[in-house]
Every structure is written in structure tokens, then in C-alpha cells.
Amino acid sequence: MRGSGIAREKRTVSAMVRMYCRDIHGRRDLCEDCSSLLSYSERKLDACPFKDTKPTCARCTVHCYEASMRAKMRSVMRYSGPRMFIRHPVLAIAHVSDRRTRSPRKVRGT
Numbered sequence: 001m002r003g004s005g006i007a008r009e010k011r012t013v014s015a016m017v018r019m020y021c022r023d024i025h026g027r028r029d030l031c032e033d034c035s036s037l038l039s040y041s042e043r044k045l046d047a048c049p050f051k052d053t054k055p056t057c058a059r060c061t062v063h064c065y066e067a068s069m070r071a072k073m074r075s076v077m078r079y080s081g082p083r084m085f086i087r088h089p090v091l092a093i094a095h096v097s098d099r100r101t102r103s104p105r106k107v108r109g110t
Contacts, residue, residue: 005052006045012091013041013073016080019087024079037072040065056095 021027021034030038044064048054057065057073065073084092 005054006048008091008094009054009056010042010045012084012088012095013045014038015088015091016076016084017041019080019083020076023083033072034076037069037076040069041073 017034017038018030021030025031025034027034047064049062050060054060057063063070081092084095
């Protein structure tokens with residue numbers, strides 16, 4: 001299930017943020033706050049030193065999110081995570097599978 005690492009992680013995060021915004025903020029399109037969070041997460045994924053071998057962020061040895069954004073993403077994941085199995089089962093299963101993989105060693109210079 002690994003294979004497409006960063007691309008799949010982006011799809012998963014996008015689905016979670018969109019679900020959260022639609023259900024919590026009542027928006028069909030992303031509100032400014034959720035759009036900002038999604039853009040931020042995509043930039044961080046693009047800059048990930050592990051590239052396609054990256055583990056889920058919770059198991060990563062490099063925590064690149066600033067504290068406020070990490071707290072927002074944690075709220076999104078707490079809400080969306082359990083609902084992913086119903087709305088996006090393939091992404092949810094892949095994410096759980098990724099969580100079980102070993103974390104790579106810390107990359108030098110990060």
C-alpha cells in the first residue's frame with residue numbers, strides 16, 4: 001500500500017480538511033482558515049526530507065509543523081479520522097497501514 005507516499009498523503013490530508021470544513025464550518029468550499037491549513041500542509045509535504053518513504057506525521061522523527069498549525073491539524077484529524085473509513089475507505093486503510101510502518105532515522109541537517 002505504500003508506493004505513492006507524498007501524493008497519497010496529500011490526497012488524505014485534503015480529504016480530511018475538506019470533510020472537516022464541510023461538517024464543522026458548514027462550507028461547501030474551503031473557508032480561508034482551512035484553505036490556509038491545507039496549503040501549509042502541502043508545502044510541508046513538498047519539503048519533507050523523507051520524500052516517499054515518510055511515515056505518518058505522528059510517527060515522524062522530524063516535526064516540521066509550527067505549534068499552531070500542528071494543533072489545527074490535530075483537530076482536523078481527530079474529527080475526520082474516524083469518518084474516513086466510511087467516506088474514503090481506501091485512503092483510510094492506506095493511512096492506517098502507513099502508521100504501522102517503522103519511522104526512518106532522522107535526516108541530517110533537519
